[in-house]
Amino acid sequence: MRRDLERYATGTTDMPEYTETVERGRGHAAALLGVDVSRVAIGSQASYFVGLAAVAAPTGAEIVCIEGDFGSVVRPFLARGDLVVRHVPLADLADAIGPDTWMVAYALVQSSTGQVCDAAAISSAARAHRARVLVDVTQATGWLPTTSLDADLIVCHTYKWLCAPRGSAFAAFSEQAMSELWPVAAGWYSAPDPWTSAYGPALDLAEDASRFDTSPGWHAWVGAEAALRFVLSLDPGAVHDHDTALADSFRARLGLEPSGSAIVSWADPDGSHLAALSSAGVVAAGRAGRARVSFHLWNDEEDVDLAARAIGR
Missing domain, CATH: 3.90.1150.10 (Aspartate Aminotransferase, domain 1)
Known part of the structure; x- marks a missing residue:
């Protein structure tokens, strides 16, 4: 990052090189989550991706969360003001999912206590009631393998166990999430090729999960790509x-x-x-x-x- 900032300070950076760095980082993220790279979007914070689900929820939808979960997992839903957000003890999460549940949203590892959720039981209960699953793996990926999660939206910020700079995050979308969620923050980086379609008036969106990208913080992703690459080199x-x-x-x-x-x-x-x-x-x-x-x-x-x-x- 220091070398990159030195180049930036002299005006000698090549902007398309940053895109290559980000795309390598996207590939690392896909490997860490065990999904195809076409299902991965990049951003700068976890709450943005959670917000995509909150925006898509129909009025009055029931969202089941863990009591005392991290704010970025629950506040986007609370901010809507027209959703039914239920907070239940961690041990009761799977049993709390019912026929009225639109989505269960939780952090795989709890930030305040370190408790690890039973992801398989939660997903099984959700699928039985046709509910969607959102799981935040920010406190897990990097020490707890996260390549076999059954979820519609997997959200991760990289600055914890992945040892990357703040300002780099990613998410993986299921096919259902791809079809139901809206790219409400669509910008120039949401296009199939950001460098050739940066202007309107057309809505030029990528067909894969990169339609949910936000414009990356270049310097953060220079550090993140190196960090994620290192994590992937480990057992x-x-x-x-x-x-x-x-x-x-x-x-x-x-x-x-x-x-x-x-x-x-x-x-x-x-x-x-x-x-x-x-x-x-x-x-x-x-x-x-x-x-x-x-x-x-x-x-x-x-x-x-x-x-x-x-x-x-």
């Missing part, structure tokens, strides 16, 4: 096992049972544990009255010990 099973083993080791220090998640979250209402972790040089987060740490490739048992000792464990 996803080995990454999963490494991350979750460290997380479960830390959970044991907290007196918690193994969870199979790379995220560890525990009650910290006064923020004292978060402050102690920060003082010890541990990068942690505070979410919904809880402290949260996440383990990934660069972590090891020394990090587990450092974090545990910082909070007296």
Whole structure:
């Protein structure tokens, strides 16, 4: 990214090269989700893609969500004001889907708690009632394999486990989603060839999922393409096992049972544990009255010990 910005500062960048970079990134995204590249759209944030589903929902449609899920997954539906948005406990999500449900929308791994949803059970319940499925994999892809999800819209921002810059996101669309959702933010990059059809008056939209593209932030995608390429070079099973083993080791220090998640979250209402972790040089987060740490490739048992000792464990 620094090299790219240096070129940009001197006015020597070749704009079509950015398109080539973005298209390579689109291909990486397709591989990470296990779908054909024609089903992948690129953007800059997850809520944009969720918003496409919210706009397409008919008036009065029922949307089933997880109680306390991340705002980008639920707020586009709430902002409509004319939808029935039901919030249910994670454990009850599959059972809450019924004949009146238009869509179930949820994050595969919960941001605040690290809980992992049973995607197969949720999709099975949704299909039984002809409901659509939207799943946000932002907190999953990169440590939890996401190549076999049964969903109509899979949404991912790359700045978490995929280690890419903020401002690069992607989504995969089922055939049903392709036909039902509207490219409400269609711009010059939604055309079959953005560089040859940048002007009106015709509505020139790509036939595949790139019709849902938004104009990419070039510099973010330079970094994202490199990061996604690196992630694809890894053994996803080995990454999963490494991350979750460290997380479960830390959970044991907290007196918690193994969870199979790379995220560890525990009650910290006064923020004292978060402050102690920060003082010890541990990068942690505070979410919904809880402290949260996440383990990934660069972590090891020394990090587990450092974090545990910082909070007296």
